Amino acid sequence: MQQPDVIVVGAGMVGAACAEALSAAGVRVLVIDRDGPAAGTTAAGEGNVLVSDKEPGPELELALASRFEWETVLSRLPARVADVEWETKGGVVVATGDPAPLQAFAAKQRAAGVDARVISAAEAFELEPLLTPRVTAAVHYPDDAQLQPVLAATALLAAVRERGGEVRSGVTALGVRRSASGRVVGLETTDGVIACGAVLNACGPWAGAFSAEAGAPIRVLPRRGVVLVTAPLPPCVRHKVYDADYVGAVGSGDADLQTSTVVESTRAGTMLIGSSRERVGFDSSMRVRVLQELARKAVGLFPFLAEVAVMRSYGGFRPYAPDHLPVIGADPRVPGLWHATGHEGAGIGLAASTGRLVTELFLGLAPHVAAEPFRVDRAAVIEG
Structure with a gap:
């Protein structure tokens, strides 16, 4: 594989969805995880894709968009992994x-x-x-719908591999390597430094710890x-x-x-x-x-x-983010560092639109939902 444009840290549902959406748009992606695909929060989920449990506001708007984005995402999966027990049961x-x-x-x-x-x-x-x-x-x-979260996350990663991306298990992210100007040029890992154009923090409940190691702490x-x-x-x-x-x-x-x-x-x-x-x-x-x-x-x-x-x-x-909203987007403190985390118990349902939104922002496209409420530099989330 050529040098990746983006290294996604975290092979759970949100990281897998972001990697799948980026790869579908032609971005070269490498996904790493210290354990393996869907081994953390995703494996402990119920697979809910819900619009019923959210107050009107930005998260509900993201959930509504994601409910139907999931059907688009599933249609892109390779046939051999396409059955993720998707049920539109209501x-x-x-x-x-x-x-x-x-x-x-x-x-x-x-x-x-x-x-x-x-x-x-x-x-x-x-x-x-x-x-x-x-x-x-x-x-x-x-x-309201449901899917099997481990099947879905591994299917998304299979799609990434089929498009030329890579998934590495047993690799722990230790921090980011930055240029003299402060921009991300690589990811420091237990396998050494991996050169890249950007790093996406999709570490779920461990995103706060990785963000601190990357020099841009967030409250998750x-x-x-x-x-x-x-x-x-x-x-x-x-x-x-x-x-x-x-x-x-x-x-x-x-x-x-x-x-x-x-x-x-x-x-x-x-x-x-x-x-x-x-x-x-x-x-x-x-x-x-x-x-x-x-x-x-x-x-x-x-x-x-x-x-x-x-x-x-x-x-x-x-x-869990203190203001109950996901953290999605570029970190203004470290150019080239991105975050997709803080979804709490809604990560399965919100993953499809999170992946699309990250891709749109990364490529400079008009976002399909308002990105501002999820920005990294809001008072409830940013540290330092």
């Missing part, structure tokens, strides 16, 4: 108390362009017959989440279903444990049960009380789950 958000807050939230989303259909409890039972009878109202989101913190996985079941939950508390948990900056009920099926028949959010640094220990709370709340939403065996649980760290 979502159902339910209220079990006062329905007014959920209905008001849906109204705001509709005004922002989301297909959010307020339905009665009876209509919710038609969509999901096994729901608790305590449901008072619901909102149906036909555009880890936020831990845990998922329960049931034994395989016959088809029984048709949509992604969650309670109305989920939206508040997504947008909260509280460091303490927060849980809300999220239940969805996979193609293999297992049920994924979430979700939790907790700022505990990089402590990976599994806490029984978190698992118990997830299970209890899931049974409250779908009572039949009380008789279903939990097969395993897994957890991971999500990259």
Whole structure:
């Protein structure tokens, strides 16, 4: 391979999506990861591609664009890896108390362009017959989708390789090499210095640490989440279903444990049960009380789950920016250093448009969504 135009540091979903979009535009790309493709946050994800869980604003605009950009991206994948379990199953958000807050939230989303259909409890039972009878109202989101995140990330990287790019596992980025004028001319790694034209920091929850090593620190913190996985079941939950508390948990900056009920099926028949959010640094220990709370709340939403065996649980760290917006774009302090991180639990869904946006900015093209809200030099993110 010739000297890469861009080295992407991080082979998770966001890094893979950026590399795929850049390579599709003719940019020479090298992807490195200290572990391997999809080995970190991506492997601990549920694969959600959602528009239902975001307040109107820049992140929702990015999510709406990304939901349909995903279909374009998937159409570019090599046929041998194209099946990433893409399911346009839709979502159902339910209220079990006062329905007014959920209905008001849906109204705001509709005004922002989301297909959010307020339905009665009876209509919710038609969509999901096994729901608790305590449901008072619901909102149906036909555009919510799901994919298998590890399959998708590795498929994106396969597309990069097919276009002449390269992916190297087991290589750790240590910092950037800069010219006398301060511009990035290489990446310092455990394999030595690799010459390049630019470096993209797509290190997920470790992006803050790498940014400091690169001489341009940003505030990106880890936020831990845990998922329960049931034994395989016959088809029984048709949509992604969650309670109305989920939206508040997504947008909260509280460091303490927060849980809300999220239940969805996979193609293999297992049920994924979430979700939790907790700022505990990089402590990976599994806490029984978190698992118990997830299970209890899931049974409250779908009572039949009380008789279903939990097969395993897994957890991971999500990259969290203090203002709840991704960090996407060039770093003004170090010419040639770029960032794509801070998506927290929405990285799978936002990855397609993040990759497109990075590519547009890198090539000087008009961005398909407003880039300004995600800029690196905003007060909540930049350090130093």
